[in-house]
Amino acid sequence: MEVDFLKQAAQEMKPWLSRTRRDFHMHPELGNKEFRTSRIIQDSLSEFGIDFQTYEDSTAVVGLICGAHEGKTVAIRADMDALPIQEENEVPYRSLTPGVMHACGHDAHTAVLLGTACLFSQYREQLHGNIRLLFQPAEETTGGAEKMVTAGCMKNPDTDYVIGLHVSSHPAGTIEIRKGAVYGASDQIDIRVLGKQAHGAHPDTGVDAIAISAQVVTALQNLVSRKISPVDSAVFTIGKILGGAQRNIIADEVQMEATLRTLYPETRIFAKEQITKIAKGVSAALGGRAEVDIRESYHSLFNTDRVVDVVRGAAAELVGKENLLEDPFPSLGVEDFSYFLDAAPGAFYCLGTTNPSKEITWPAHSSRFDIDEDCLPTGVLLHILTALRLLNGEAEET
Ligand SMILES: [Zn+2]
Ligand SMILES: [Zn+2]
Structure with a gap:
């Protein structure tokens, strides 16, 4: 797949990505209650011709795109749940559910992974390996990731690498990733x-x-x-x-x-x-x-260094080295992506989504949190370019 072609395809997808994210934003659902979100994901995957599985008493959805050629399996994760916060933003897409809000950007994570799924599904013939799509419930509460891993979401075929992203307070247009310890x-x-x-x-x-x-x-x-x-x-x-x-x-x-x-x-x-x-x-x-x-509760999140190098390569290609950031210290926040990293090497990266020129500056978990939607295609491309590099063996141990 040509990078320039992918960039153009992701940009053309931007209105759809915004619409999809706004739909999730207007209909936020708390952890383990992501029924509508899960149904929309299942409908979308069916529309893209992607096989998926669900689990009993769970809103999780696990899709699998099998490439036409043999190869490794890369899993990509998005969390789906919202927070018990009353939204105070005056935007056309503000939450329609009183007291519940996507104040951590999981609406964007889900839209970005659906966009990634859509693009990958069109290129099965050229794909060497498989892409697994992990739509996860309850990151903010009861640890949906651990339950999915226990249920076998990383197996059959075994996952070789797992990647995921979170929107962040870094400026729009930047990507942040660090080696080793990331969250506590x-x-x-x-x-x-x-x-x-x-x-x-x-x-x-x-x-x-x-x-x-x-x-x-x-x-x-x-x-x-x-x-x-x-x-x-x-x-x-x-x-x-x-x-x-x-x-x-x-x-x-x-x-x-x-x-x-x-x-x-x-x-x-x-x-x-x-x-x-x-x-x-x-x-x-x-x-x-x-x-x-x-x-x-959750345990620490440690990125795999050789996968971080691959993400950096993809990010530099996408946004330029000057927009590739590395936080000097880990955070003592928590993130249950760590459970997927127990099952396979991988990396978790941050997509900068604040933009003072658009007055998008409020932090996550606040009632005025929002993101610059211009970052959505960047999220899709980052997932795709990283996954392609991983399928290509760039993170192999030497
Ligand atoms: Zn959060
Ligand atoms: Zn979050």
């Missing part, structure tokens, strides 16, 4: 500090869970500042604290809700051990007791 791991932590109720005038007859909690909160601040290397990275945030009954009663219980974010698996294990040790140790030393409940 997340754990949800609940701490209950337990004391003994007593009259507020006689604290010596009880155990004050509020006073103990103050010490626990302070001691936990030592975790990141004193127990984890300054050149590693972690963040521990207690976002909610609740306790006590009345001003003149010694509180017998305080509940805290916290999030832990780490990059490296060994730091994650260490931090969780330390949080438990500190909460229990400080509480016990002051005569109380602590219970710590930790629920694992």
Whole structure:
């Protein structure tokens, strides 16, 4: 497939890409409830003549474009879910569903992957290998990626590489990608500090869970500042604290809700051990007791370096080296694309979509978030050029 020809085809597709993205934007659906979105994807794939499969009790759709010639299989992922946010943009395509909004750009990811599917479906005869299309539910909530991988979405045929993109706060016309660690791991932590109720005038007859909690909160601040290397990275945030009954009663219980974010698996294990040790140790030393409940959420996302090199090659061809960016640091945000990367080497890249000249500057997860739709054809081309290079063996280990 000629690059110039593809560029022209993607540009000609722009009105369709905008229409498709706006349709998803006007009808946002929360995680695991992407019923309409899933149906439109299935109808579109049928229209393009692409075989797909679905799973029981899931809105996921997995398409497979088999090339006329043997070769590798490259999977491309788009997440489909929206957020519980009331849109405040005054645009003709604003959300029609009260309290729900595509404020993370997943409408654009889905439209871009459909555009990619449409173009690839026209070139099966020239394709050496297969393109797998992963339309994923619930990135923002319950981890749709892990469930799809468990259900076998990366197999039959085995996926050799997996790629995906996210719209980003970088300027429109740029592409950002970094090697190694990209996003952190997340754990949800609940701490209950337990004391003994007593009259507020006689604290010596009880155990004050509020006073103990103050010490626990302070001691936990030592975790990141004193127990984890300054050149590693972690963040521990207690976002909610609740306790006590009345001003003149010694509180017998305080509940805290916290999030832990780490990059490296060994730091994650260490931090969780330390949080438990500190909460229990400080509480016990002051005569109380602590219970710590930790629920694992997404794990870290690490790009495969040799696939990043391939994406950079494709991106430079597309937008020029000067528009190819690399963030100096990873983010401690999370992204469940990491589960696809457990199953195959690959890379996750960012498509710049902000544009101050069009007043598109609000960050993701805000009620005024929007994207510069001129970037949609760039997203399609980036997927296609990267996938073609991967099928061509450019990321092979030497
Ligand atoms: Zn998001
Ligand atoms: Zn997102």
